[in-house]
Amino acid sequence: MEQTVEYAPATGVLSGIWLLVAIPLASAAILLLLGKRADRWGHWLGVVAVASSFVIGLVSFSALAGLEDGARSAELSLWDFIVVGGLNVDFGLLLDPLSGVFVLLITGVGSLIHLYAVGYMAHDPGRRKFFAYFNLFVAAMLLLVLGNNYVMLYFGWEGVGLASYLLISFWYTKPSAATAGKKAFLMNRVGDAGLAIGIFLMFTELGSTQYADVFNGVSSLAAGTILVMGLLLLLGACGKSGQFPLQAWLPDAMEGPTPVSALIHAATMVTAGVYLVARSNPIFSANTTLQLVVVSVGALTLLIGCVIGSAKDDIKRILAWSTVSQIGYMFLGVGLGGAAYALAIVHLLAHGFFKANMFLGAGSVMHGMRDQVDIRRFGALSKHMRITWITFATGWLAIIGIPPLSGFFSKEPIIAAAFEREVTWEAWTFGLAALIGAGLTAFYMTRLFVLTFHGPARWTDDIEHPHESPAIMTIPLILLAAGSIGAGWLMSTSVPDWLNPVFGETAEEAAHGVLSHTVITILSLLVTVLGAGLAWALFRNGTATEPQPAGALVTAARKNLYTDAFNEAVFEKPGIYLTRALVFLDNRGIDGVVNGLAAAVGGGSGRLRRLQTGFVRSYATSMLTGAVLVVGAFLAIQLGWLA
């Protein structure tokens, strides 16, 4: 597929896309710099900043839609960012169909979650700071998707990492929150290092990091180079998106305030990895081994997420593991390539709605239940929190893929695409993994839903009467619920068409899959209903409020399939010992040498000082000695004794 990538320069309204990033950034700066003076109105400034970004996003998006089919992109070079030798990095932005939908997702869902946070954080003394970090996150995330080269992307990538770290450990006085922040930061570092090296490799091999140059140059690279470059990018993507083997930080990140979990760790930031792979589609499509790796990562992660999610009791952790699992579906999609790129993006957008909806719903439940997060301690909430119950139900039905809600339109095509792999064993493996995942998803999400809202009340003693959340929190819930219902149906054909210029024209081929499309649809609906029915039957009457003895699989799942233990044994322990050894070496070896040298210099200095007697006669003697030596040396050279 020889096609050149070209981006048209931004004109008219589109030359204002820098405002998208600048407004939330300025708002964050104002909130942080003004300090306490902004405490009273700071949160509203934060909301307005993101909302105005959303408006600009809408205007830019429609301007983009108004452009001709072939030239639907706008590139804006603001200034030369890094110019060193052969390296020339633009500070440039690119709005094209792909970044366009991300801008709408980030600012749209972002606005709703900002609004919700006004209510959720109402009693928190750090609210202004929270909104400053929140705005900072939005600015960085927009920079990530709007950059026109990999360095800009990396800039935003690190920016969202920072904001995520700050927000996970927002309640840093709580040790678990501080630890979770650190864990997220460190695990992301692993991925970020991969991404950085990938970008270095791009520069050495192609001499540029601009998207256009890189994508046009890929075809000239050796297969091995593409594989390594892609794997490094994938490592970065896995870190940020919580994919195997770097998934462990994401569930712990739920220590942050719930709006953070909704915005950063469900709807937007964690999908950055999907964006990276989708954006780099010319690299990933150029190597089938690479695609196989991506697909495997996606399939493995989606199963891991489902299995662990089924065994957890913490409402936010279950949602977190379901996020891991759903992003696994997206990776599966982008790994399959071709038409599935667009399917992954559709699922990503739909997921942004229904997952944000459920997280905010969970936050609403916690708000009414004194920050209880254990689903064994809920039950019967449907009568007390009607809006939350209904909105949550739309999210639940969407994620498990009941038609006509959004998940059905977005997830089912990915399962079908997996069955269409050309190699038969691959088609069966990945197709079945996706299918089993769908069943498990239905099981654990139904378990969550039933235990929370139905069955007998198993509340702790201090709760008398749970109350519904205020309007400022329920209005975003209702809007997101509407999105969860309609988004999939609206986007299932329009978005793939819209994204065509990015992923290349993919003629709708007749399915050559191992199973026909209709069979797959029926099968996936069947496993969904089976999983959901099983969970409903098991948990209809509540559950024990204490942990029960369980078989090997459930125990393993409760312990995150021992991945934490694995990390601890393989990376943490040796790391700690290495650090200790280095500290020892530093104290005894290096410091010893340094201090010894210093002492030697000091001692030498003290001795030499005594030669400086202050007597002219000794000075004259030393000059004479020096003179004799110098003249002697010259004569020695002349006579050939030296040199």
Place this chain on the structure above:
Amino acid sequence: MGEVQLPPIDYGALSPMLILFAAACLGILTEVVVPRRLRNGVQLGLAMIAVVAALVMVVIERNTRTITIGGAVAVDGPTLFLQGAILVLGAVSLMLIGERSIEKGGAFVAQAAVTVGSQQDQQQAAGRPGATEVYPLSVFALGGMLLFVAANDLLTMFVALEVFSLPLYLLCALARRRRLLSQEAALKYFLLGSYASAFFLFGVAFVYGFAGGIQLDVVHEAVADPQRPQILLYAGLALVAIGLLFKAALAPFHVWTPDVYQGAPTPITAFMAACTKVAAFGALLRILYVAFDGVRWDFQPVLGVIAVLTMFVGAVLAVTQTDLKRLLAYSSIANAGYLMVGVLALNEEGLSGTMFYLVAYGFSVLAAFAIISLVRDADGEATHLSRWAGIGRKSPLLAGVFTFILLTFAGIPMTSGFTSKFAVFGAAVEGGQTWLVIFGVISSMLLAFPYLRVVVLMWLSEPGESTPAVSIPGFLTSAVLGLGVLVTVALGVVPSPLIDLTREASQFVR
């Protein structure tokens, strides 16, 4: 008697020196004619006007490349650049010398016999103006330095050496405080200086015996002739070099430096550290590059060893100093070593790098001594290190400026100390003298310790009872400080204009 043929004289090229010598003579007349209370102002004005006029002439003559008055004086790129540098640094030094507001009566004693606390001294402190001979003496010294860097034969060079050395010996003795230390310093400097001059003169005799002439081009041609007595050449070269190494304060001919720097009045120490260094290295450059470049492979290793020795003696001894003026003296010795690295590159980059270094270092060192003149108590300047403890708490601005200057000396990037070291080290690597650069870098590392020790002392120690007050700098000292810091920053951030200037000026005429 035969007809005496007058050699052609290019008065324009000589005018900077002529102006200064004339102004110095006028200055002596002024001492006789002008009433005492006006003298200070008149003398300072006269000296400044002369220096500025000379500088203007240097600029006007900037494209002159000639050898004049019978081959005695060469006016070429390096001459003009170094003369300009000496004049600019000299003007700044004159501001320090002219400062009268920090201490009533100034830093200079009226008469040699006046001792501290005597009746005359109290009169001076009460407002009777002090001696003003410092100005003509300084201008004579400056004139001598201009001639020194322009001298194209060895005898002219010797005369110039004496012309600028003798006033310096006197100036060293003029400190109003610590009279004995000052007089001792002057006497030591005089004795050892005469001793070094004798070496120089002895060397000139050998060279004359070898080459049959004392003009540098004659020597250059003689060096190329293998038939001549080589022992005379090497003995002569060694002895001439020793005379110059003494002035430039390279080990083991540096021994006078700490005592003299400590004893001399601080403005004079600053003057010596900035201007004498330029003059000494200017002459050294000319001798080595013009006259003796034919035997460069022979003198390079010997002078290289001297450079390394100098860097390490300066750096190691600076570590245990407890007096700031002595510490700066050792630092200036180590810097002489770095300058020597640039000289020994023996290429155009070496020449231009050395000249750049001289200017950059001159400005920083003037600012450093200006600060030292500000920290004082009833007995004059408080130069003992312990007195500076915690001074950052009392006068953060002054301590900040001093910290900056010390970081410059340590060669931190974005200061002129870094760019100038980079210039000479880079030239030396290009000239195949990497071993000198390795030792240079190691010794700079050592030398950073004493500088940082002062920084730590100023900022992190508690101010003691004895921490002296910091005087409000007068206009002149403020100007010196401001200029010093400004130039240090400018040459650290945008060094290219001055580097270009030194490159254009890096061709000797022969």
